[in-house]
Amino acid sequence: MSRIAATFEKLKSADKKALIPFITAGDPDPTMTTPIMGALVQVGADIIELGVPFSDPMADGPTIQRASERALVHGVGLGDVLEMVSAFRQSDNETPVVLMGYANPIEAMGYENFSNQAQAAGVDGVLVVDYPPEESGDLTRQLNAQGIDSIFLLAPTTQQARMDTVARFASGYVYYVALKGVTGASHLDMQEVAKKLPEVRTHVKLPIGVGFGIRDGDTARAVADVADAVVIGSRLVEEIENAQPESVIADVGVLIRGIRQAMDAA
Amino acid sequence: MQMYEALKAYKLPDEQGHFGSYGGVFVAETLVYALEELRESYENVRKDADFIAEFEYELKHYVGRPSPVYHAKRLSEQVGGAQIWLKREDLNHTGAHKINNTVGQALLARKMGKKRVIAETGAGQHGVASATVAARYDMECVVYMGSEDIKRQASNVYRMKLLGASVVPVESGSKTLKDALNEAMRDWVTNVESTFYIIGTVAGPHPYPMMVRDFNSVVGRELRIQMPDEVGRQPDAIIACVGGGSNAIGAFYSYIEDKNVRLIGVEAAGFGIESGKHAATLCAGNPGVLHGNRTYLMQNDDGQITETHSISAGLDYPGVGPEHAWLKDSGRAEYVAVDDHEALEAFHALTRTEGIMPALESSHAVAYAMKLAPQMSKDAVLLVNLSGRGDKDMHTVAQASGITL
């Protein structure tokens, strides 16, 4: 069983929901990424989404754009990100790692080469923002052949018929984008999400994560009540951006532990 | 109706928007439905006689079409060799070919019931053309523009404001056209229900490359009638500058099947291809995915998009329309590059010999015609698509000559 499936199964039997923090690889600098990943697991992360820096992050708001720029100053590319995953795997062979990013770095590396290297590094899932299922067939086949899940997005604008298409290509989990907008937006409407998810579940049998706009324990808790996983991105990246270099690990720990506790509270 | 059926065998793109391996729909999920809706609406108006009649009426009475072809006799004499003709898109309302497309997209936006339009702009010509149609059709208009370009194109920024548009400076990345496009995409994702995104060139996800081409293809259709009228035959070559490629494809499209006519796209070599500071994507880039489609890109080994340079803001873009990528690979069109210096020389040459001041973008095409003409006989005919006029470039040209206005 894949690490992602195993994680969801374990959580289910413990009657808990998955907490999935997102960080950009190489932010604030490349040496910090594996320590931050380790710290996230310590305070209750179940899966880690690792952003691959890209020069033109079209679906991201200013916070994650800046994280990408900080990483790119250090020349962090997809190859480096894979090395960071390998390094993380030295000390953690259980926590799933999902790479999240844009198409072009993968195009540049080549699908087969990328899939092989990702497998060797210990990557469990890949989410490419600008590969909708229709354009991702070849990559999905290569990834699946290596036992890597392809994670896809569903949006508030996704029509019912299309959810079936997404479900056909997806494995691991499906990521429901909670709002119309870019990452870091703050106009999350919980009622909308709560109304939409049952509809999604009639088409998609995989676990459903919800992200975009989740900024605190209360919203995380509300999302956890209706979804299988809570993704927390911009708020965490903001914490990394604002922390003093020596307190990044501690600050990140406080934030994510707080969210974990809010999600688990009876 | 027959206007959209000029070509029988050439049928690209396919249903999914692919030109061979290029094009497609590479966007975040939130935009997929908006693009489906756009595709459907566009398919409907494409067959709608009333829509076509209104579009043609606007092109005639508002834009001022057909634009003339003009024999640049003195320039041809001075250069020697082939006769250089100009397709006068510079005479269009607002001063460039960009208005052909914005009229079409604004009519479609109105048909779709969208009251808010957004646009990205580099040189400001597309921004001005979008602000213009927004005023004309009573729509709210927001234009995204890189803060670097805002500095280079101050008068166009003021024009947009006079027309009632808000101009939003984009500070991310290289602060130029590509970043303006990113920001417009972010706006669209956020306001997808109320907003129509008027893309200014044959880039972006399907159906944009096809739709923008169709709206600009009036240029080539006019040429097919005008050239036999004026010179008794079709030209030996059509030369057009290529930023995203909309003026070039507009001129090329009706000739794709006509293999006797060479199609030559001229990219911006900036400080020279060897310098790495240029925007000659087809000449020196390689395929990848950006802004919703697969095409040639300026990128490094990691697949990061690299910064481009051209003296003309409108050519300063690290991608290119996917149809040009296909035309290049298939060998049907040729792509060459002209540097800043050559473009400036051509600007001055055309200004002084013909009293026509070309946009710096169009000056690249003029420059290549001036290189090619001497290698050809006197009865050869080169048609340059003069995509726009140079008024907007006064500051840049003065600065290049060490003059402050």
Ligand SMILES: Cc1ncc(COP(=O)(O)O)c(C=O)c1O
């Ligand atoms: C006059 C003129 N020509 C050409 C271009 C380049 O665009 P395209 O390659 O889409 O024609 C621009 C863009 O701003 C322009 O203003």
